Amino acid sequence: MKNLVGTFAPPFAVLNDAVFLRTLHPRDKIAGMAEAVKVSLIRDAVFFEWLEANAEALREYAPVAMARMIRRCAELHMRQITHGGDPFESGSVRPLDYGHWSAHKLEALTAHELRHGEAVAIGLALDARYSVQIGMLRAGLEDRIYDLLKRLGFYLWHPAVESRDDEGRWVLLRGLEEFREHLGGDLTITLLRDIGRGEEVHRMDTDEILHAVSWLRRREIGQ
Numbered sequence: 051m052k053n054l055v056g057t058f059a060p061p062f063a064v065l066n067d068a069v070f071l072r073t074l075h076p077r078d079k080i081a082g083m084a085e086a087v088k089v090s091l092i093r094d095a096v097f098f099e100w101l102e103a104n105a106e107a108l109r110e111y112a113p114v115a116m117a118r119m120i121r122r123c124a125e126l127h128m129r130q131i132t133h134g135g136d137p138f139e140s141g142s143v144r145p146l147d148y149g150h151w152s153a154h155k156l157e158a159l160t161a162h163e164l165r166h167g168e169a170v171a172i173g174l175a176l177d178a179r180y181s182v183q184i185g186m187l188r189a190g191l192e193d194r195i196y197d198l199l200k201r202l203g204f205y206l207w208h209p210a211v212e213s214r215d216d217e218g219r220w221v222l223l224r225g226l227e228e229f230r231e232h233l234g235g236d237l238t239i240t241l242l243r244d245i246g247r248g249e250e251v252h253r254m255d256t257d258e259i260l261h262a263v264s265w266l267r268r269r270e271i272g273q
């Protein structure tokens with residue numbers, strides 16, 4: 051369940067839910083929820099609403115709610131793996147990494163002190179806000195996404211988000227460049243058109259990313 055689609059869904063789908071869950075550290079249980087929120091945001095508005103309605107049960111790791119979440123999350127991931135997305139998409143092979151360009155960088159920057167799901171949750175919030183700022187997502191929906199992540203128990207900030215290198219360059223942005231290289235040279239980032247509907251873009255605006263970071267910092271630590 052580290053960072054690629056193929057390593058997340060099969061273990062959750064195959065293992066016996068209840069037994070497997072009892073063995074997980076709470077931080078790993080909550081981290082799996084980040085992937086559930088992610089896939090609901092880009093694929094399944096009904097699932098997102100279900101997560102909202104069941105946030106308190108999920109936060110307490112109530113077994114029935116957890117099992118249902120994992121099942122739906124795995125179904126949506128597996129559908130992507132086996133069918134490569136729906137026919138209305140532009141043929142991209144990696145549309146399930148919403149929120150991940152910054153998450154990968156944050157994990158590396160914190161030497162994995164931030165677990166994958168914790169970093170992804172920050173990435174989800176940032177890219178939701180970014181989607182609003184560029185006029186793609188209706189204003190207010192970023193708050194709804196932020197609120198769900200908070201209710202699930204995520205802390206959505208880490209100083210590494212704003213870290214600079216020796217020359218004062220903002221290190222998080224290197225994550226975009228690394229993501230581009232990882233994709234083979236062409237940048238494709240999934241943003242949000244609506245809850246349940248991801249949409250790909252091929253560039254991101256540095257200033258707007260900065261504004262999204264400021265928004266998240268204000269919301270999370272109030273400065």
Ligand SMILES: [Zn+2]
Binds near residue numbers: 053166
């Ligand atoms: Zn992931």
